[in-house]
Amino acid sequence: xxxxxxxxxxxxxxxxxxxxxxxxxxxxxxxxxxxxxxxxxxxxxxxxxxxxxxxxxxxxxxxxxxxxxxxxxxxxxxxxxxxxxxxxxxxxxxxxxxxxxxxxxxxxxxxxxxxxxxxxxxxxxxxxxxxxxxxxxxxxxxxxxxxxxxxxxxxxxxxxxxxxxxxxxxxxxxx
Amino acid sequence: xxxxxxxxxxxxxxxxxxxxxxxxxxxxxxxxxxxxxxxxxxxxxxxxxxxxxxxxxxxxxxxxxxxxxxxxxxxxxxxxxxxxxxxxxxxxxxxxxxxxxxxxxxxxxxxxxxxxxxxxxxxxxxxxxxxxxxxxxxxxxxxxxxxxxxxxxxxxxxxxxxxxxxxxxxxxxxxxxxxxxxxxxxxxxxxxxxxxxxxxxxxxxxxxxxxxxxxxxxxxxxxxxxxxxxxxxxxxxxxxxxxxxxxxxxxxxxxxxxxxxxxxxxxxxxxxxxxxxxxxxxxxxxxxxxxxxxxxxxxxxxxxxxxxxxxxxxxxxxxxxxxxxxxxxxxxxxxxxxxxxxxxxxxxxxxxxxxxxxxxxxxxxxxxxxxxxxxxxxxxxxxxxxxxxxxxxxxxxxxxxxxxxxxxxxxxxxxxxxxxxxxxxxxxxxxxxxxx
Numbered sequence: 001x002x003x004x005x006x007x008x009x010x011x012x013x014x015x016x017x018x019x020x021x022x023x024x025x026x027x028x029x030x031x032x033x034x035x036x037x038x039x040x041x042x043x044x045x046x047x048x049x050x051x052x053x054x055x056x057x058x059x060x061x062x063x064x065x066x067x068x069x070x071x072x073x074x075x076x077x078x079x080x081x082x083x084x085x086x087x088x089x090x091x092x093x094x095x096x097x098x099x100x101x102x103x104x105x106x107x108x109x110x111x112x113x114x115x116x117x118x119x120x121x122x123x124x125x126x127x128x129x130x131x132x133x134x135x136x137x138x139x140x141x142x143x144x145x146x147x148x149x150x151x152x153x154x155x156x157x158x159x160x161x162x163x164x165x166x167x168x169x170x171x172x173x174x175x
Numbered sequence: 176x177x178x179x180x181x182x183x184x185x186x187x188x189x190x191x192x193x194x195x196x197x198x199x200x201x202x203x204x205x206x207x208x209x210x211x212x213x214x215x216x217x218x219x220x221x222x223x224x225x226x227x228x229x230x231x232x233x234x235x236x237x238x239x240x241x242x243x244x245x246x247x248x249x250x251x252x253x254x255x256x257x258x259x260x261x262x263x264x265x266x267x268x269x270x271x272x273x274x275x276x277x278x279x280x281x282x283x284x285x286x287x288x289x290x291x292x293x294x295x296x297x298x299x300x301x302x303x304x305x306x307x308x309x310x311x312x313x314x315x316x317x318x319x320x321x322x323x324x325x326x327x328x329x330x331x332x333x334x335x336x337x338x339x340x341x342x343x344x345x346x347x348x349x350x351x352x353x354x355x356x357x358x359x360x361x362x363x364x365x366x367x368x369x370x371x372x373x374x375x376x377x378x379x380x381x382x383x384x385x386x387x388x389x390x391x392x393x394x395x396x397x398x399x400x401x402x403x404x405x406x407x408x409x410x411x412x413x414x415x416x417x418x419x420x421x422x423x424x425x426x427x428x429x430x431x432x433x434x435x436x437x438x439x440x441x442x443x444x445x446x447x448x449x450x451x452x453x454x455x456x457x458x459x460x461x462x463x464x465x466x467x468x469x470x471x472x473x474x475x476x477x478x479x480x481x482x483x484x485x486x487x488x489x490x491x492x493x494x495x496x497x498x499x500x501x502x503x504x505x506x507x508x509x510x511x512x513x514x515x516x517x518x519x520x521x522x523x524x525x526x527x528x529x530x531x532x533x534x535x536x537x538x539x540x541x542x543x544x545x546x547x548x549x550x551x552x553x554x555x556x557x558x559x560x561x562x563x564x565x566x567x568x569x570x571x572x573x574x575x576x577x578x579x580x581x582x583x584x585x586x587x588x589x590x591x592x593x594x595x596x597x598x599x600x601x602x603x604x605x606x607x608x609x610x611x
Binding site for chain 1: 179180182183184185186187188189190191192193194196197198200350352353498
């Protein structure tokens, strides 16, 4: 028995709203997770992703091919995160307080060690954090990460290496 | 790859997995798409006739469709927001139902916990059955894998056919807000040959890997395999052959521990049930040699009566939590309320640092004080336990005989003392498994 892939039909090709909606269903969650790792704030991450999709929608007619859309969206989200980080006057560490307490479910899912690693990652400079997220969350090669960050491969390599060393240092200081 | 890099990778994936859904995208108020400016070039005037004619036809067609739509459209019913899902409940579940008493005819149902509605249902074709399924668990409540098998041999009349060997695997995804709301796509996992009957499957929390347990009584063989969901490639196999030890139950009740690095399973060896872990990256292929016992319990041959309170002699479906520190399980107990019932279950946690005394997380009562008219008492069947709850089902058996008569199956999901009904249907069903 073969089940048909029930993704939206391609009979609506050319209609930006249908294409963008389908892309949103397929990619929005993973992009929001990427933005969450960059920004450390769920609401801000969702804002960045929404802006990226609305930007794609506005420029749909200028897109060379629909195959280019996922790459365009990822670049938009990374750009949006960089802009959001530049706008911040303070580091992306969530302030302590009852409104930022983790839910019981989240606490059950994350171990003590994972929470310590995340706290350290959030204290990294934006470029180092971006390098870590691209290399270790998206499993990009150094070349792919360099392309996404618009820097050289050597810069990715050194940023990643410094980031890992800094996280290790912070974990030691915290233990 | 250093262990620190592994820790960073695990922490990032765990953090990303906390985000479960995104806000709907509204394009209504967004500026309309802008067409890209095109290069001007001189064209003979007649070349505009074709696109102009096409444009005119499109406009005429659009106007005609709009008129037809205006005439045919019914008043739009107001959107009723779904009732909120209590904290810790998964939003979606998958059910495996057997539709006929002879064991043939199975259906996969994907449902919405908040509304109780069925989002999609797929019937297996004649001669085939959906045999096992798993949800991603963790924070992902909208990704499931289901296996489909072909009937083997010629069973005698009234006996259930035997569906031991999955020949196809499917990935089901719930896509809220889309049409259709559920997609079902075939995975590239190929059946290996010779195959062992599948005893359990589990999808890793990030949906990337599928662990499959299998065992067979005649040859006393069993194994656990790990597949890549995206490529279907068989990544690891650990095998065992029983050497005289009575194996009452083959490896099953799988779970992923430490992200996608370790697989936990339970196995009955003699009169003891063990929970073991095996590292995906560790060398070796002998299941009982490379795996480690993290918890065990004595399994009585016969449970003569249900305990009156939370002192169960044995706990079912022991599952290691994702952090590898606690075994969660559930056990029946005799509910002393009105009416008294053996359909209650207690939800227990055994900390591996102090495994002698379990912590009672909750005593889950029967779903309601009144029995349906003419029905025998409830029976609770636990389908899955996790850090956030217990999911299972209650059956209401008619007094004419549960073996052949119709059975009402109600699926319930429970967290703590809160029991929530998912749906009820009178179907001649012998089995219903609910999975998240």
